[in-house]
Amino acid sequence: MPIESTPISDTTKPMHRHQPDHARTRRALERLLEQGLLATPVAGCGVREVIERSWRRCVGAEVPVGRHDIPYVADVTDLQPRLHAAASPVLDRLGDDLGDARVAMFLSDDQGRIIMRRVGESQQRRIFDNSCAAEGFDFSESSMGTNGLGTVARERRPLLIHGSEHYSELLGPLTCAGTPIFEPFTRQLVGTFALACRTGDASALMPAMATDVGRQIEGNLTAMLGAHERTLIHAYLLATRTDRQPVIVVTESTAFANTAGVVHVTPEAHALLWCDLAESGLRAGKHRRAVRLPGGLCDALVERVDGVGPTGPAFCVRLLGSPRSPDPPLPPDRRRPRRNAAAPAALHPVPDIADQLRSAVGFREVLAVDGPRGSGKLTAATAALTEATGVPPLMIDLARAECPESLAETGAAAVVLHHVHDAPSEHLRRIRTAIEDAGVPIALTVDLDVADQDAAAVVAVLCTTVRLPSLLEMSAEVPRLVTRIVAGLPDRQRDTRFSSDALQALMRWTWPGNLAELRRTIEQLARRNPGRSISTVDLPPRMQQAPLRGRGMIETAEREAIVAALRQASGNRTKAAAALGIGRTTLYRKLQEYRIPASG
Structure with missing residues (x-):
């Protein structure tokens, strides 16, 4: 029977039995904020375990308690369209039944972003607007703290959050009953639903009503399966x-x-x-x-x-088996690193290229790291010399400074000569002499595609060249590189996650700026959305519509030829490359591009 212009608390018994003491609960939160994660449990103060667990996650993520800038998405129409379609008729019916009751309905996506709000009374609308409880705002726990949408998503179970149990002061006047919504069969979380009102208007029936609405939405999702x-x-x-x-x-x-x-x-x-x-x-x-x-x-x-x-x-x-790690154990070092030296960075995400870098330096050859701009040449050269000597090398940028006549007199244990292709032609003779007389491990970085003939000749005569592929050529490494970049970020940015659809878009992008462009993109996204899950809509617009790179007839024929050569060579890459008439490094780039296992 519809309820007309009547608050819920007038038709049901209000909640007194399990409501926490407001002042006592806030004092417990203040103590936790002051003492940090090492504070003794506050459950003895009447705080429920699930609330304290959420509070501690918020403290660890440094979520502000007071008013702050909450991430906002202006257009929510593209967020979970199936969930929106399944929930709309359920919320319409409930809205008719509630009439002008002082209660609001909220639907969020799996990341805690509010994609639907239904509130009938104007005064209630002002209260929720003042608390940023409106469509487009991010109510994930890492953004808004303990609340009936984000904490429900994190705990994956129905919860009732009383006013004083909210982490943020903005939500202090409200009580929320929320429930998770799962995808049929897969049980993947697709969103959350919550009923919310002023604490004085709260009803003991709210948790049951919210749970029932959640099950109705899940029923609609099941019915929508085609x-x-x-x-x-x-x-x-x-x-x-x-x-x-x-x-x-x-x-x-x-x-x-x-x-x-x-x-x-x-x-x-x-x-x-x-x-x-x-x-x-x-x-x-x-x-x-x-x-x-x-x-x-x-x-x-x-x-x-x-x-x-x-x-x-x-x-x-x-x-049919367990994954074979792309990072084999490091062989015994030919030169023992110095004690207390910092752990070296990974030489390269592609194991075969890392082996080539390590081999050249291990045999005391002059290493030339070749590759397009932004492919990580300086990082690879520095890491290779650091691993061999135990200390970071001296870096000399030949685009900005002259090469010293004697590298040995610099006192460095190793030297990287950066941007050889940008060195003036009149300096190349000095560079060649300095390399020949160095007496210490040397590595060069060069882009042979743009180097002039004289610079290319110096590299060809003196160096063992290892070419780094473009990021486009090793797109399968993008998820692992994203994880590595995020792990090195500061504070809350380190908790930033990337959804599958975002990673797919990043793998499809052409990356004209290579690794440098990827690093800048990931750092910018994490800085703007710290601790959040990044989806496709958060990516730069140019990356959102990148198509899958299918294969034409030529690419298909080339892949089949490589597979056949590897099979005939029993997986030996050197023999397969010789049979195909290409270099071993070129073969490995093709293996990466066509997703071919080493055995063919």
Whole structure:
């Protein structure tokens, strides 16, 4: 029966029994803020364990308690459109039943961003607007602290948050009852729903009502499944019924797995699998091949499932072994690093290139690191010499300074000569003499594609050259590079995460600025969205619509020739490269580009 112009508290018993003491609860939070994460538990002050757990996460993430700039998305129409469609009729019906009751309804996506708000009374609307509880605002726990949307998403269970239990002072006057919303079958979190009102108007029925609404929305999501989703679910059930091995099913926007395979269902794994398989050109049927996972290549039986939907096919992947790490153990150093030396940076994300760098320096050869602008030449050269000597080398930028006549007299244990291709021609003779007489490990950085003939001759005569690929050539390494960049960021930025759709877009981008462009992009996104999950809509517009790079007939023929050569050479890359008439480094770049395992 509809309720007309009547607050909920007038029709049901208000909540007195479990409401915390406001002053006591805020004092407990103040003590936690003052003493930090080492403070003794505050549960003895009447604070529930789930609330203290959330508070401590907020303190660790340095979430402000008072008013602050909350991330805001102006257009929420593209955020979870299926969830929006499933929730709209449910909230419409509930709104009719509530009439002018002083309660508001909120729907958020899986990242805590409010995508729908229904509030009928103007005074209530002003209260929520003042608390930034409106469409577009980020109510994730890392942004707004403990609340009925973000904390529910983090805990993945229904919660009732009383006014004083909210972390932010903005939400102090409100009480919220929230519930998570899960994708049918996969149980992937797609959003949260909450009822909220002024604490004095709260009802004991709010948690039950919120939970019931959440289940109704999930029921609508199930009803919205079309024939293509049912085809996908059928393939998954068939695979898991006949196999006990890890099974993962992927589409462009979905990934789910059986118990053995769930450890591999991460944003990084989904992005790698989808981009790898969608670009593979696999036809219908089952194929044995190596697939890419964050831990490395893994042998798998892959079945293409057509008729799944307009975004492309699905792939059912049965893993036949454990991922083979792309980073093999380091061989014993020929030269023991000095004690207390800083741990060297990774030489290069591609193991074969890292081996070439390490080998050249280990044999005391002059190393020339070649590659396009932004490909990480200076980083690789510096890391290689640091690993060999135990101390950072002296860096001399030949585009800005002359090369000393004697590198030995600099007193450095090793030297990097940066930008050899930018050195004036009249300085090349001095550079060559200094290298020949150095007596210490030397590395050069050079872009042979733009170097003049004289600079190229110096490199050819004196150096062992290792070419670094462009980021476009090693797009499969993008998720691992993103993780590495984020891990080195400061404070809350280190908690920033990237969704699968964002990683897919980054893998599809052409990266004209190479690693330097990737690092700048990731650092900028983390600085603007610290601690949040980055999705495609957060990326620069030019990166959001990057298409999958399919293969034409020439690329397909080249891939098949490489696979055949590797098979004939029993996986020996040197023999395969000779049979193909290309260099070993070129072969490895092709292996990366075409996602070919070393064994073919």
